[in-house]
Amino acid sequence: MERMMLNNGWHLCEKGSSEWIPVTMPGSVLSGLLAAGKIEDPYDRENEYIVREKLANDFIFRTFFPVEDVFLAKKHQVMVCEGLDTLAKVYLNGTLIGSADNMHRTWRFDCAGVLAAENCLEIHFDSALTFIRSYEGTPGKEISYVPTGCISGNHYIRKAHSMFGWDWSAQLPDMGIWRPAFLEFFDEVRIEDVRIRQKHERGELPAIGSVSQKDYVRACEGKTKVTVCVDVALEGMGDGCELKAVLLAPDQTETASASARISQGGDGFDGCTGKDNAGCTGKDRAGCTGKNSVGRNADGMCKTATLRLPVEKPQLWWSNGLGGQPLYTLKVELSAPEGAETKEYTIGLRTMEVSRQKDQWGEDFAFVVNGVKIFSMGADWIPEDCVYPWITRERIEHLVSSSARANYNMLRVWGGGYYPSDDFYDLCDRYGLIVWQDLMYACNVYDFTREFEENIRQETIDNVRRLRHHACLGLWCGNNEIESAWDHWGIAETHCAALKADYIKQFEYLLPRVTQEEDDVTFYWPSSPSSGGCLDDPDDHNRGDNHYWDVWHGLKPFSDYRKQYFRFCSEFGFESFPERKTIDTFARPEDCNIFSPVMESHQKNGTANGKILSYISENFRYPKDFNSLIYVSQLLQGIAIKAGVDHWRRHRGRCMGALYWQINDNWPVASWASIDYYGRWKALHYMAKEFFAPKAGSIYIEGGKAFVAAANESLENSPVRVTVRIRTTGLETLYEETVACTVPAQTSRIVFEKDFAVLIAGRERTVFVEADYQWQDQTASVEVETFVPYKHMELQMPQIQTEVTETEKEFRICLTTDCFAPFVLLELEQADAVFSTNYFCLTEKTPFSVTINKEDLKAEMTMTAEEIQKKLSIRTLRESYV
Numbered sequence: 001m002e003r004m005m006l007n008n009g010w011h012l013c014e015k016g017s018s019e020w021i022p023v024t025m026p027g028s029v030l031s032g033l034l035a036a037g038k039i040e041d042p043y044d045r046e047n048e049y050i051v052r053e054k055l056a057n058d059f060i061f062r063t064f065f066p067v068e069d070v071f072l073a074k075k076h077q078v079m080v081c082e083g084l085d086t087l088a089k090v091y092l093n094g095t096l097i098g099s100a101d102n103m104h105r106t107w108r109f110d111c112a113g114v115l116a117a118e119n120c121l122e123i124h125f126d127s128a129l130t131f132i133r134s135y136e137g138t139p140g141k142e143i144s145y146v147p148t149g150c151i152s153g154n155h156y157i158r159k160a161h162s163m164f165g166w167d168w169s170a171q172l173p174d175m176g177i178w179r180p181a182f183l184e185f186f187d188e189v190r191i192e193d194v195r196i197r198q199k200h201e202r203g204e205l206p207a208i209g210s211v212s213q214k215d216y217v218r219a220c221e222g223k224t225k226v227t228v229c230v231d232v233a234l235e236g237m238g239d240g241c242e243l244k245a246v247l248l249a250p251d252q253t254e255t256a257s258a259s260a261r262i263s264q265g266g267d268g269f270d271g272c273t274g275k276d277n278a279g280c281t282g283k284d285r286a287g288c289t290g291k292n293s294v295g296r297n298a299d300g301m302c303k304t305a306t307l308r309l310p311v312e313k314p315q316l317w318w319s320n321g322l323g324g325q326p327l328y329t330l331k332v333e334l335s336a337p338e339g340a341e342t343k344e345y346t347i348g349l350r351t352m353e354v355s356r357q358k359d360q361w362g363e364d365f366a367f368v369v370n371g372v373k374i375f376s377m378g379a380d381w382i383p384e385d386c387v388y389p390w391i392t393r394e395r396i397e398h399l400v401s402s403s404a405r406a407n408y409n410m411l412r413v414w415g416g417g418y419y420p421s422d423d424f425y426d427l428c429d430r431y432g433l434i435v436w437q438d439l440m441y442a443c444n445v446y447d448f449t450r451e452f453e454e455n456i457r458q459e460t461i462d463n464v465r466r467l468r469h470h471a472c473l474g475l476w477c478g479n480n481e482i483e484s485a486w487d488h489w490g491i492a493e494t495h496c497a498a499l500k501a502d503y504i505k506q507f508e509y510l511l512p513r514v515t516q517e518e519d520d521v522t523f524y525w526p527s528s529p530s531s532g533g534c535l536d537d538p539d540d541h542n543r544g545d546n547h548y549w550d551v552w553h554g555l556k557p558f559s560d561y562r563k564q565y566f567r568f569c570s571e572f573g574f575e576s577f578p579e580r581k582t583i584d585t586f587a588r589p590e591d592c593n594i595f596s597p598v599m600e601s602h603q604k605n606g607t608a609n610g611k612i613l614s615y616i617s618e619n620f621r622y623p624k625d626f627n628s629l630i631y632v633s634q635l636l637q638g639i640a641i642k643a644g645v646d647h648w649r650r651h652r653g654r655c656m657g658a659l660y661w662q663i664n665d666n667w668p669v670a671s672w673a674s675i676d677y678y679g680r681w682k683a684l685h686y687m688a689k690e691f692f693a694p695k696a697g698s699i700y701i702e703g704g705k706a707f708v709a710a711a712n713e714s715l716e717n718s719p720v721r722v723t724v725r726i727r728t729t730g731l732e733t734l735y736e737e738t739v740a741c742t743v744p745a746q747t748s749r750i751v752f753e754k755d756f757a758v759l760i761a762g763r764e765r766t767v768f769v770e771a772d773y774q775w776q777d778q779t780a781s782v783e784v785e786t787f788v789p790y791k792h793m794e795l796q797m798p799q800i801q802t803e804v805t806e807t808e809k810e811f812r813i814c815l816t817t818d819c820f821a822p823f824v825l826l827e828l829e830q831a832d833a834v835f836s837t838n839y840f841c842l843t844e845k846t847p848f849s850v851t852i853n854k855e856d857l858k859a860e861m862t863m864t865a866e867e868i869q870k871k872l873s874i875r876t877l878r879e880s881y882v
Contacts, residue, residue, distance in 0.1 A: 001190055002340035004183040006395055008668055009337060012176070015058040024389070026174030028085065029125075031822075042386070043667050044586050046601045048170045048788040054221040056130050061123045064480040067115055069185070077111040083179025084158040085388070087126040088684075093119055096753050102158035104419055104440055105457045106466075108471070110454075111183065132156050132164070138447050141499055145491055147416075147443040149604040155444040158455060162414040166606040168662070168671040170365075170386050177462035178388040179421075187338040189262075191240055192231040192302055193341055194332050197467045199225045200351055201312075209374070209745035213715040217316065218589065220370050221780045224314040224349050228307045230332055235301070245307040249315070254330065256309035274756060289323050317348025317471045319369050319409040321694045321713060327429060327471070345694075348471025352525040356532075362542025365408070365568040366656035367434060367474055369771050375649065375713055375744070376657030376690040378408035378433065379578035379674065380571060383417040383666045395422040398679050399664050400424070402834070404431040406674075406685055407692035408639040411435055412570060412659050415480035416442030417749055419463045420693055427440075428472035435472045436570070436659070437767065438528065439463075439511060444478035445495055446720075448502035455510075462865065464518040474522045476515050478507040481547065483527035483538040484704030488594060508533050530627045545657070547571035551640060555611070557618060566655055572671035574615075575608055576637035576684070577630045579669040581832075582668050582676050591625045603670040604682065612670075620879040621791045628880035634683035635823050635877070636674075636838065641684055645691045646698035649711045652748045661687075680832060682821075683839040690781060690837075699724070699785040704764075706785070708766055708771045711748040719776040722862025724752050726759060729766050729796050729820040731845055735759060760787060765794045768820065772842050782842045784822065795820065795878040798842070802872060807863040811852045813872065817842040825875040826850060828868070831859035 007341060011020040012032045023032030028307035030051070033039045043052035045050035071077070079090070085103040089096060093116060098109035132153030137143055146152045147161070151171055154164040165171035200358060202222035211219070216346060228245045244259040330345045354370040366373045384391045384399065403411060411428065413420060415438030424704065428435050439460065447454065467473055485491045486503055512524045525531035531543040546566040550556045552574050577583065582591065583599075594609040603609050612633050619636060620820040623629040643659045648655040663685075665677040674684035690696065694713040712718045719742045726735040739752050752771070760767050764787045771783045786793055798821035803814045813826065813835075826835055834856040842848055865869075 001339065004067070004071065006065060006181045006183065006187070009065065010058055010061055011061045011063070012061050012179075015060060015752060018063070023061065023176075026083070026176075026180065026239060026389045027061070027650075028174045028387060028389050028615065029055065030172065030174045030387045031176070032262065032388075040242040040692070042170065042172055045591065045598050046590070048172065048558070048601065049338070052129070052171050052859070055175065056127050056133075058130075059125050059175060060128050061125070061177055062577060063121050064833070065119050065121065067117060067119060069117070071183070071185045072117065073683055075112070075130070075187045076185065076190075078184045079109040079110070079111050079181070080184055081107045081177070081181045081786075082164045083177065083210075084123065085125075085175050085178045086407050087175075089124045089133060091124065097314075099764075102455050102459055103160065104158055104463065105458060106462045110211075123177065126799065128157055128159055128173045128175060129164075130882075134474050138449065140629065141447050141496055143445045143447065143499065145445050146484075148606070155446055158459065160383060160418045160440070160442075161442055161444065162666070163386065165604065166416060168665065168669060169604060169672075170667050170669075174267065174384045174387060176841075186341070188337070189334065189336045190233050191332065191334050191341050191343055192233040193465060194345070194469075196345065196347060197229070197230040198228045198349060198351070199227070203373070208715050209717045211716070211853050213322070214782060216715045217318065219315055221316055224311040226256070226309040226311060226329065226347075227257075228332060228348070230305050230307065230334075231302045232263070232305065232334065233301070234303055241334065242335045243305045243307070244311060244335070246331045247309045247311065247332070248331070250326040250328060251328065255311055260305040260307060260308040262303055262305060263327065277418045277769045284859055308834060314349040316370055317350040317375060317429075318406050318432060319367075321368065321407060321409055322372065322715065324372065325430055325432045325471070331777075340647050346426065346429060347879070349836045351432070351470055352522070354355040354475060354525070355506050355656070357645045361565070361654050361736070362540075363544075364656060366546055372715065374409060375652050375655075375746075376410040376434070376568070376659065377645070378403060378410035378412070378659050379663035380412045381420075381657055382414050382662055382664060384664060385677075386667050388418070391421070393421075393427075395679070396421070396424050397427050400433065401432055402429050402675055402679075402681065402685065403663060404858060405834075406689040407694065408433055408688075410474070410657070410659060411663070413437050414442065414662070415440050415477070415528075418716055420468070422466070425467060425470045425472055433472055434474040435470070435475060435477045436528075437473060437476045438480055439515075441478065441482060441507075443485065445485075445491060445499055446502060446506060447499065447504050450796075453506075453510060455804065457510065460511060460514045460567050461518055461594050464515055468519040468522065473522055476519070476522055477528050478511050478524070479525045482507070483530050483533070483535060486549070487535050487538050504534075520660055526796065541566055543567060545570040548644075549573075549619060549642070553613070555614065558640050558643040561647045564621040564647075565651060565696070566645075566648070566732075568655065568657035568868070569644070569648060570657065570659045571661045572641070572658075574637045574640035575612060575672050576682060577612075577634040578665070578668060578673075578676035578682070579634075579680055579827075580627055580630055582678055583630070585678070586668050594629065596627075598671065602668065605671075609670065615640075617791075619789050619791060620877075623880050624882045628875075631825060631875055632877075632880055637674075638687040638876055639681040641674075642687050642691045645688075646709075648708045650748050650750075652711065652713075652746070660684075673849040680831075681838070683825075684841075686838045686840075693781065694775075695720075695773075695775050695779045695781075697771055697781055697783045698772055699769060699771055699783045701724065701769070701785055701787055703755075704753040704760060705753065707750055708752040708783075709748060710751045710773065712742045712743040713746060715744050721774045723772040724749050724754075725770045725772070726756060726767055727770055727820070727843065728763070728767070729794065730750065731819060731843070734767065758789075763793050768793075768843075782841070782843065784843060790877060792823070797878050799878055800824070800842070800874055800876070802869070802874070804865045804869040804872070806868075809854055811854070811857075811863075811868050813850045813852070813868070814847045814852065815842065816847050818845065822877045827875070828859075828874045829870060829871040829873065831857065831863065833857045
């Protein structure tokens, strides 16, 4: 197998024009036109709407390339396009060799007899926007439902729904070659498919908590057998072909290997030989799909060799917070007289299940890694940009590493976007983040025609095969919120019964069956939320997963979280504005009013800017200026999500997961994200680092009574000393008590409760409660809560002194205060940084240190301690109002 990339020399042209514009691959209409200065930045002010209409036109992408004679001599010459967005016709030297209508698929086009020594390749893209505007649905099955912020008809095309807008996304349905395109050349044999399975054997394990976490992880190792099933497409006799699988340990030393010789044999396809190998099958082998497919003879002949690789001392892969993420390299090598082909996979040795055991509350919903039930912590992931060629590995890694640094162990890939690149899953493998993977369907109604069925069947095969080997893959989910939509959004009353039947066919028959055929290891879940399918009360609080939006959409107070006892909350959220630096990239000074046309254009959730003000009125005083409003909105967001997570962690066992909406943005916008479009951490992300910590504390107050809790997600019993204080805003201590206890492994408990009503009577507005946690392993944290809303607190104006020092790897900022300073925000002018902590409370007069790792500092100039001191600004809650 030889491969030739088609990366260079591309130009694009609007149909009907003669102007050809250079475009870098991967590339799109927007990336090309913007780079050439032919359109305005769609993210600036209200340019989105002008640029959107540009996308109602059709475009052509073209390149010229030579092909060497040695490649032209190959029997099979195939063009592979891993991402055509979306309605495309592919012309090679003037001949139509294929068409595409699904951006989520990998397309293969036979070029034999058309490819020449010098070639012209043109890919003609029809406008998806024009397509959906003119599309006429099946008579009698009209679809009227449109998701908030989206363009009507987006469900009629297999393209990321959010490219047509969402309640956080711009309407920019781009088009182009968004993933690599290349040529493949081979003769009679090639590797068609590789499926990897694992079998783990463990001895009797110690009880969780009876030994250290390190010892428990080591006890789980046992023995592992990796089974590699390889489909080989064969033509002719295939004599002399050998298949070999080699497993390399994380240090790249060989751990195990196995081989098999392949020959055509006879009608029985019985030619695989080799020690401890078996499993050759014939024409009907699953995985050899597609009549007259490229690289296969007319009968679709495939042979399957099963290679078994024993691993005596496996290093197990664990989710973030429980253990390491050692990764093995599996090489599958096919040697034949005509040449060789190698496929390489990075795998983690582990088991991954989803528990649905009956219990006292109903039925649990918990991810189980290597036999250990975990409390899932993380957020929902959306496309990283509206312009997909701008999505780079560097940007993905910033988001994934930021997730791990904030103590996530899970990311949920939302179904209204796209299947992320291999880089995303490779990084999640490396950082220990389990991926809840939605299939790409969200908040829509679909007409399940025969053409649609065949299209999404192959889409599923393509993506399941690409992703199933990853250690991070935890679950396949059929869709986002569509079962709930049919159950109680009113869709059933406004759409025909045939479309409801189509839902069942698509999500409870076709997709689970195809997914299971291609991946019989990973758990399949029909929808999110769901209680298990069949439209059986999908929002049941006692089964499955839930989405909860009464806080935010329902305008309920944050305390309402404490009334909800879900088994797994996979979506809940609260909006905020991005920081001022981000707003300045799209708004002028005259736009900086949250009800200006520009600010409302960068708010896609209807009247949500007013909703933020409503919640401010419940919790904080009215901000004195625009910058203060931004700051307070981020405090609201962080406090809201913390209230939910803290509650569900306090009820670990009944609830086993909290994934907030959402981690990231796809353009600069007011949204639910905890990291904005430019990668800047909002208050929520800094707070998540604390409330998702494996060992974390929380406080809640009912009347004058304070409840102090400790959560321990580790695998060992953990002693902790908690000092509870009542302090005045002037930092006088009115009460102090220290309690010492052991929090058992994987539990949460109330460690202190006391009614302070008498002590604080008459001064509720000038006191706060503080809980200082000191764990035996040196983990430390401080929790703060007030007895009245912050808007009623009588805060003093803090005088904060700072001193910045520098070491080889970091800057250290030492802060001292003369009074209680809640939610201290550190910012740098003309630079960006991830601080070790931010939006923190200063609760005593002794120095408090914050660090900046130099690798986390982005600035146009070399920064010194003196420069950091000059550019450092400090904001506190008291300064946000007059």
